[in-house]
Amino acid sequence: MLGENTKNIIDHLDEQGIELLEFIYVDYTGIPRGKTIFLSEIGNHLSSGTGITKAMPASTMRDEIVSIEGMNAVGEYRLVPDLRSLQILPYAPTVATMMCDYRDQDGCKMEFDPRVSLQAVVAEYKKLGFEIKMTYENEFTLYQKTDNSLEPYNPKICFAAEAMDNTYHFLPKLIKNLRKVGIDPVEYYPEAGAGQHELPIAPTDPLTAGDNEIRLKRVIKKFFADNELYATFAPKPNLKSASNGAHIHMSLWKDGTNVLYNRDDQLELSQIGYYFVGGLLQHIDALLALTCPTVNSYQRLQPGHWSSAYATFGKDNREVAIRIPSTFRGDRTNSMNIELKASDATANPYLALAGILSAGLEGLKNKKAPLTPVDVAPETLTEDMRREKKINRLPQSLGDALAALKKDSVMIKTFSKLGIETYIKVKQADIAYFENKTAEEIAAEHRDIY
Helix, strand or coil: CCCHHHHHHHHHHHHCCCCEEEEEEECCCCCEEEEEEEHHHCCCHHHHCEEEECCHHHECCCCCECCCCCCCCCCEEEEEECHHHCEECCCCCCEEEEEEEEECCCCCECCCCHHHHHHHHHHHHHHCCCEEEEEEEEEEEEEEEECCEEEECCCCCCCCHHHHHHHCCCHHHHHHHHHHCCCCECCCEECCCCCEEECCECCECHHHHHHHHHHHHHHHHHHHHHCCCEEECCCCCCCCCCCCCEEEEEEEEECCEECCECCCCCCCECHHHHHHHHHHHHCHHHHHHHHCCCCCHHHHCCCCCCCCCEECEEECCCCCCEEECCCCCCCHHHHCCEEECCCCCCCCHHHHHHHHHHHHHHHHHHCCCCCCCCCCCHHHCCHHHHHHCCCEECCCCHHHHHHHHHHCHHHHHHHHHHHHHHHHHHHHHHHHHHCCCCHHHHHHHHHHHC
């Protein structure tokens, strides 16, 4: 039987002219997938979900199925929608979309599902009295098709007014579309790469932040496709130009107050903030496998490219993994946050956010403060100086990051042994696939997928 609330939702959607309901999940490659059900045939699917083969969590970006016991052609999971995530697609007004959690046929949530893992770690913070605010800060590159090839669209210099003028004829409609799916953009500017743009959005709770990351990329890509342009969020779509990051900003709150702020500290960072950063740095190598999870990611993470290449932190230092942004005069407490720069948009956002929060929580529990912050670009120091300051290079390949993930007990606990095993095998299949590809081929394939 349908619950009263569920029936009300169906009636309301019918009144709005909704004909189709999307059941969306995000796989380990960061690609949103799903199934669509006609509203007239929805039955009990809102509460019991829709079936999905057990093989899909083990799928690569090329739809290869890696070998995982129990994840094959036999059996089904259920995709059960989170009704709080329901939005209507601005470019398809008869379609409502919902994010789903993986469950078994008895309705129990599956531990390997990153969206489930994120909800679990957020609950741990709630037990300690913390509220979390997070958001992604995405860069993306626009291309146009010319003579059967893709070329950067309007490749002006960073922050150029001319580049801004070029976007104003379509920016208002894009912003309107994003707001229709619950996303609040806060500013816009052209970035340093050829055809590159950035559109930061307001922070929310972590689960909504993950949902927003998926929908923002989807809405942007669709919007520009409708305007005969091509948008990509790939980390390094163009080897000759600046790369695309997807930096993650986060803050911790108690009783309505941002507990990361301390006006008397040189970085304006509280002791809680230092412990959180310490946890991130302790697990940064494993975390990188989640936040920079493709072969293309490591074409981006190079010294001197403002993309972060070293496992350290600093105040407004854009060459380190963790940046402590300066606060804004007049709103110093509320504007204090921590930024993970070693992150890009090929990640499953729930996986990335859950990994970050798990590492930070370990830092809080164990009072793991980091070493002295770094106020120079680490690549300008000699190797001996970096060694003395204990500034380590981040993993330089996806394989190295996966090796760290495989040994990280905190990440295994967060995502389950099955989740980590599946994730690593999916990523190892990607490494094998790209092993004999040229750098240009790697960049082009990721540009086209992401």
